[in-house]
Amino acid sequence: MILLETMELTKNFFGLTALDRVDFHVDEGEIVGLIGPNGSGKTTLFNCATGVLPVTGGRIKFKGEDITDLKTHEIALKGVSRTFQIIRIFPQMTVMENMLLAIQQHQGERIISCIFRTPHIRRLEKEARKRALELLDFVNITFLKDNLAGHLSYGQHKLLEFAMAFMSDPELVLLDEPAAAVNPTMIRKMMDHIVQLNERGYTFCIIEHNMDVVMELCNRIVVLNYGEKIAEGKPEEIKNNDDVIEAYFGA
Amino acid sequence: MKISKLAGLIAVGVFLLGIPFFVTSSYVMHIIIFSGIYIIFALSYDIVVGYLGMLSLAHPAFYGVGAYTSVLLVMKLEVPYIIALPIAGVFALIVALGVGFPALRLSYHSFAIVTLAFTLIMRAVWINWVSLTNGPMGIPGVPRPSIDMPFVGAIPIETLTDYYYFVLILVIITCGFVYLMINSRVGRALLSIRENEVLAETLGVNAFKYRMIAFAIGAFFAGIAGSFTAHYITFVGPEFTDFYYVTMLLIMVILGGSGTIHGVIIGAIAFTFIPEYLRITPEFRDVIYGFVLLFTIVFMPGGIGGKINEILAKRKVRTE
Amino acid sequence: METFFQLLVNGIAFGAIYAMVAVGLTIVFGILEVVNFAQGEFYMVGAYITFLVCLSQIPYPIAIAISIALMIIIGLIVERFGIRPLIGRAWQLPILATLGVSIIMQNGAIVLWTPNPRTIIIELANTNIHIFGIVIVFQKLMIVLFALAIFVALHYFIQKTKTGKAMRAVSQNKEACGIIGIDVARISTISFALGAGLSGFGGALVAPVMAIHPVMGILLVLKCFAAVIMGGFGNIKGTIYSAFILAIVESFAVAYVSLQYKDVFAFVVMIIILLFRPHGMFGRKVGI
Numbered sequence: 001m002i003l004l005e006t007m008e009l010t011k012n013f014f015g016l017t018a019l020d021r022v023d024f025h026v027d028e029g030e031i032v033g034l035i036g037p038n039g040s041g042k043t044t045l046f047n048c049a050t051g052v053l054p055v056t057g058g059r060i061k062f063k064g065e066d067i068t069d070l071k072t073h074e075i076a077l078k079g080v081s082r083t084f085q086i087i088r089i090f091p092q093m094t095v096m097e098n099m100l101l102a103i104q105q106h107q108g109e110r111i112i113s114c115i116f117r118t119p120h121i122r123r124l125e126k127e128a129r130k131r132a133l134e135l136l137d138f139v140n141i142t143f144l145k146d147n148l149a150g151h152l153s154y155g156q157h158k159l160l161e162f163a164m165a166f167m168s169d170p171e172l173v174l175l176d177e178p179a180a181a182v183n184p185t186m187i188r189k190m191m192d193h194i195v196q197l198n199e200r201g202y203t204f205c206i207i208e209h210n211m212d213v214v215m216e217l218c219n220r221i222v223v224l225n226y227g228e229k230i231a232e233g234k235p236e237e238i239k240n241n242d243d244v245i246e247a248y249f250g251a
Numbered sequence: 252m253k254i255s256k257l258a259g260l261i262a263v264g265v266f267l268l269g270i271p272f273f274v275t276s277s278y279v280m281h282i283i284i285f286s287g288i289y290i291i292f293a294l295s296y297d298i299v300v301g302y303l304g305m306l307s308l309a310h311p312a313f314y315g316v317g318a319y320t321s322v323l324l325v326m327k328l329e330v331p332y333i334i335a336l337p338i339a340g341v342f343a344l345i346v347a348l349g350v351g352f353p354a355l356r357l358s359y360h361s362f363a364i365v366t367l368a369f370t371l372i373m374r375a376v377w378i379n380w381v382s383l384t385n386g387p388m389g390i391p392g393v394p395r396p397s398i399d400m401p402f403v404g405a406i407p408i409e410t411l412t413d414y415y416y417f418v419l420i421l422v423i424i425t426c427g428f429v430y431l432m433i434n435s436r437v438g439r440a441l442l443s444i445r446e447n448e449v450l451a452e453t454l455g456v457n458a459f460k461y462r463m464i465a466f467a468i469g470a471f472f473a474g475i476a477g478s479f480t481a482h483y484i485t486f487v488g489p490e491f492t493d494f495y496y497v498t499m500l501l502i503m504v505i506l507g508g509s510g511t512i513h514g515v516i517i518g519a520i521a522f523t524f525i526p527e528y529l530r531i532t533p534e535f536r537d538v539i540y541g542f543v544l545l546f547t548i549v550f551m552p553g554g555i556g557g558k559i560n561e562i563l564a565k566r567k568v569r570t571e
Numbered sequence: 572m573e574t575f576f577q578l579l580v581n582g583i584a585f586g587a588i589y590a591m592v593a594v595g596l597t598i599v600f601g602i603l604e605v606v607n608f609a610q611g612e613f614y615m616v617g618a619y620i621t622f623l624v625c626l627s628q629i630p631y632p633i634a635i636a637i638s639i640a641l642m643i644i645i646g647l648i649v650e651r652f653g654i655r656p657l658i659g660r661a662w663q664l665p666i667l668a669t670l671g672v673s674i675i676m677q678n679g680a681i682v683l684w685t686p687n688p689r690t691i692i693i694e695l696a697n698t699n700i701h702i703f704g705i706v707i708v709f710q711k712l713m714i715v716l717f718a719l720a721i722f723v724a725l726h727y728f729i730q731k732t733k734t735g736k737a738m739r740a741v742s743q744n745k746e747a748c749g750i751i752g753i754d755v756a757r758i759s760t761i762s763f764a765l766g767a768g769l770s771g772f773g774g775a776l777v778a779p780v781m782a783i784h785p786v787m788g789i790l791l792v793l794k795c796f797a798a799v800i801m802g803g804f805g806n807i808k809g810t811i812y813s814a815f816i817l818a819i820v821e822s823f824a825v826a827y828v829s830l831q832y833k834d835v836f837a838f839v840v841m842i843i844i845l846l847f848r849p850h851g852m853f854g855r856k857v858g859i
Contacts, residue, residue, distance in 0.1 A: 050453060051452075052449060052452075052453070071452070071457075072449070072452035072453055073451075073452045073453075073454075073455050073456055073457045073458070074457075076452070076453055076454060076455035081454075082453060084450075088447055088449070088450040088453075089450070090442070090443055090446045090447060090450070091446075092442075092446060093439075093442065093443075093446070097439060100436075100439065101439050101440070101443050101451070101454060101456075102454045102455075103455075115428070115432045115435050116431060117435065121435075121436075125436075164454070168454070168455060300663075304661075306663050306666060306667070353845065353846050356849055357845060357849050358804075358849075358850075359662065359663075360600070360606045360666070361800050361804075361845065361849070363606065364606070364793075364796040364797075364800060365800075365841075365842065367793065368793060368796075368797070368838035368841065368842065371793060371834065371838065372835050372838055372839075375831070375832050375834060375835045379831040379832060494789065497670075498674050501667065505667065532682065533678075534678040534679075534681040535678070535682050537674055537675075537677075537678035538674075538675050538678045538679050538682060541671045541672065541673075541674035541675030541676075541678065542675060544667065544668075544670070544671035544674065545653055545668055545671040545672065545675075548657065548664050548667050548668050548671065549652075549653070549656050549668070552660070552661070552664060
């Protein structure tokens with residue numbers, strides 16, 4: 001089943017075309033790599049898909065439903081979560097609080113019952129905490145749960161941001177450069193996490209510059225250059241694709 | 252709960268309950284009651300300015316809406332005060348929803364200006380809609396509240412002691428509500444919006460919805476404070492929207508410590524008492540307030556409450 | 572018909588003042604990204620300084636110059652001690668600081684000069700001029716002419732001079748300016764002083780024809796805010812147009828709708844515009 005699909009997606013910024021009629025899709029269960037030189041429009045694609053940027057042309061669909069004009073939080077509630085190139089977490093709150101924030105159940109959540117802690121809400125909170133601990137365990141930063149998020153190291157930040165993306169039990173996870181500025185051991189850990197979670201049923205789309213990671217991790221790779229999709233296929237095909245090589249190394 | 256904390260709370264409770272017994276001066280009681288009003292008013296303002304992080308200049312308007320609503324309900328429709336009070340708050344809340352719906356979509360700067368415009372518009376309405384509000388003269392002779400309780404009969408609120416206990420109850424309710432709200436998901440959501448709105452939205456937080464909630468709740472308690480004031484000083488008038496209230500609120504919240512309950516309470520009490528000790532004209536006092544505000548903003552933006560939190564945090568780190 | 576033109580002319584005269592003060596606001600916002608809540612007080616103090624100087628038998632034109640100079644100095648002080656330490660921190664802080672300055676100035680004026688309105692009597696200023704059957708007070712005509720002159724000068728300054736171009740650059744992209752060697756702090760200071768000077772000039776110009784009192788600033792500045800919002804923050808042309816539009820609407824509304832709600836019209840217009848175009852009529856232009 002196709003989870004995320006863009007049709008002729010176009011994004012213009014004051015005359016600069018960041019995305020030019022891009023047709024792109026992610027199927028359930030895949031790990032799709034989104035690569036391309038700097039400025040090719042990868043993060044812009046993520047931003048459009050998550051409602052952070054308004055779209056100039058084309059449509060975006062999630063599980064068959066048109067999400068092009070939806071707001072960010074509405075898309076998030078449909079089951080899409082993402083991380084950012086420049087890590088975004090809440091530095092003034094503790095790690096646990098960050099995790100708890102990442103889960104927003106809106107079935108039957110009333111403001112008054114939230115404030116007055118009805119048993120229903122209390123149960124939801126308990127479950128949320130349990131889940132948070134599980135995820136923190138999974139990435140091995142449970143010991144930091146009561147620390148202020150701002151005091152973590154860069155690597156720990158990345159792990160926190162990564163863990164937060166799963167709190168809402170999303171169907172599709174968009175990772176923006178998960179291996180950037182991270183040491184090789186951590187990269188290996190991150191890749192293992194991704195593989196494990198993919199086996200558990202999460203679908204991934206990953207923007208990455210680190211070619212080793214991309215080649216090893218992804219079932220399918222999409223290549224953008226200057227806002228256009230120039231290639232798509234299995235890792236071996238992309239590795240030897242002339243257009244891709246030219247895009248990266250110039251002519 | 253730790254024994255020492257519980258003991259402390261009980262001591263504070265006993266102290267508060269006993270105040271009418273050892274305070275003999277009615278002048279001092281009057282100031283105490285007013286600090287109670289200001290605690291509610293300042294906390295209500297802090298919800299918007301501190302937790303939500305938006306500079307709203309509409310709070311005096313909500314205060315006034317609450318005051319006029321409850322006075323008119325009691326005097327023209329003979330609604331018992333115990334019902335008029337919450338209705339006043341709810342009405343202020345509804346007005347806030349109406350203002351907030353367009354205003355909260357604007358940029359922060361436009362929002363500040365539009366809320367200021369709203370306060371002025373309300374003021375113009377109160378001054379000019381004479382048939383309803385009696386115009387610039389205001390409505391004097393507001394009856395003192397009388398609480399009709401089932402089984403107990405009518406409890407009149409007339410003496411300073413009566414008013415004191417009544418405002419104490421309202422203060423406790425307000426503090427309790429604010430405390431619960433901050434420590435609930437709602438509070439967390441508000442904090443997340445203030446810290447990083449894009450991230451909050453990506454995590455599924457509907458920033459606009461929470462903005463409306465905070466703005467409305469802030470207005471509700473402002474309305475309550477306004478209603479109490481009107482039935483205490485037995486008068487309501489357009490003065491309730493004076494810019495002076497903005498000055499007071501800002502000083503109490505900013506110097507007290509925006510975002511901290513204890514800080515705001517300290518700020519409210521301090522700035523109700525301090526002016527009484529300074530035998531100077533209100534304008535001169537406000538000049539000083541202006542400087543204090545500037546000084547606080549530049550050197551101590553967290554206010555007193557923020558400083559207290561810092562000290563507590565340092566102590567916690569040291570004991571670990 | 573005469574009344575129509577009379578109202579129009581009155582509106583234009585007021586519009587000129589709103590525009591002058593509002594342009595100061597919009598420049599400060601464009602460059603420092605701060606809403607200067609004390610702008611009205613700069614106007615008020617400018618008027619008072621003019622009054623005090625005239626009281627000492629100094630000719631009115633010199634009084635204007637002194638007012639402008641003093642307001643520029645006050646603007647420099649406020650910027651240096653109230654705003655600059657706060658840039659870069661939470662966005663609410665500089666605005667709160669200007670609110671603090673506004674509180675100080677308003678109440679200071681009451682303390683120093685009492686709340687009683689003051690007036691300056693200048694024969695020439697109050698002479699009626701008859702043009703095409705319309706009566707206009709000489710001073711108001713001067714106000715419009717001066718304002719237009721200022722706007723032309725401002726246009727030239729911003730488009731052609733080095734400092735003006737630097738100002739445009741800062742309002743478009745502050746960080747980049749630092750990198751290419753523009754002293755952003757200096758430009759900020761100049762802009763703020765410019766805003767204060769414009770306000771002071773406005774105050775000095777209305778002193779002969781309006782009652783001078785401590786709260787005259789607040790009433791005016793809110794309309795100027797409305798003009799800035801409508802015109803688009805940082806958008807000088809838009810602000811000027813909006814200021815005139817608001818003043819003219821106000822002039823007609825007071826005559827045909829209601830005198831009592833006089834101060835409210837500008838806001839109603841502003842709110843209506845914001846409902847349909849939250850970024851103002853002309854949008855937040857990228858740059859001055």
